[in-house]
Amino acid sequence: MALACFKFSFFSPYAVRRNNTPLLPPPPSSSLSLANIRGSRRRNFVVNASPQTNSAATSVIFEPFEEIKKDVLTVPIAPKVPLARQNYQDESEAAINEQINVEYNVSYVYHSMFAYFDRDNIALKGFAKFFKESSEEEREHAEKLMKYQNNRGGRVLLHPIKNPPSDFEHFEKGDALYAMELALSLEKLTNQKLLNVYSVANHNNDHELAHFIQSEFLRDQVEAIKEIANYVAQLRMVGKGHGVWHFDQKLHHHV
Numbered sequence: 001m002a003l004a005c006f007k008f009s010f011f012s013p014y015a016v017r018r019n020n021t022p023l024l025p026p027p028p029s030s031s032l033s034l035a036n037i038r039g040s041r042r043r044n045f046v047v048n049a050s051p052q053t054n055s056a057a058t059s060v061i062f063e064p065f066e067e068i069k070k071d072v073l074t075v076p077i078a079p080k081v082p083l084a085r086q087n088y089q090d091e092s093e094a095a096i097n098e099q100i101n102v103e104y105n106v107s108y109v110y111h112s113m114f115a116y117f118d119r120d121n122i123a124l125k126g127f128a129k130f131f132k133e134s135s136e137e138e139r140e141h142a143e144k145l146m147k148y149q150n151n152r153g154g155r156v157l158l159h160p161i162k163n164p165p166s167d168f169e170h171f172e173k174g175d176a177l178y179a180m181e182l183a184l185s186l187e188k189l190t191n192q193k194l195l196n197v198y199s200v201a202n203h204n205n206d207h208e209l210a211h212f213i214q215s216e217f218l219r220d221q222v223e224a225i226k227e228i229a230n231y232v233a234q235l236r237m238v239g240k241g242h243g244v245w246h247f248d249q250k251l252h253h254h255v
């Protein structure tokens, strides 16, 4: 692109042509390139400016009161229409509601395990404590997803929860190992469901939802899987009976 060349007086705020006619309007300083001519007694500057730069200085590039007239930015007036909703697809909304149901289902199973190990003829207080806390944690996950749903202008829709088993006895493995293996499978299933939500978010270009799932759930889920995998491995070592009692004591005093 050819550049026009002008003289610039150090003492004048405006550039002038060689025939001393002023350049009007003066271009903004950010659009000019000034080069000090070394050796000049009057310290003149050379101003390199393109005709496009001058025209850009006079045009408005952002007109908010025009742009908010677009349909997607108008504030809805119907009473039941969400006000905060933006770039939030129905598929994402449904995926969050499904994940809420997953978390509640897992919470329900863990609560049933708590009730089993708290029985008077089982009396494994450490396992009861562990599964009670796990149940509460899954419910907190469901609530976190509910809050997110509302933040995005979605609507929480609670699905039915299937009743879990109430007995966790297993002739070969014993109840402690059987319950912990079941917990490991449930945590892996939860992780798989979370990855599904993450895929839905990416499919819909919903970077905010993808970031939410990744930062608030996926790392914790991987750590939960590792923790329970460790317990399964240790319970396989100790077998049934006395070893389980010691393991229960460890869980009971685990902070």
Ligand SMILES: [Fe+2]
Pocket (backbone or CB within 6 Å): 103, 137, 138, 141, 190
């Ligand atoms: Fe969870």
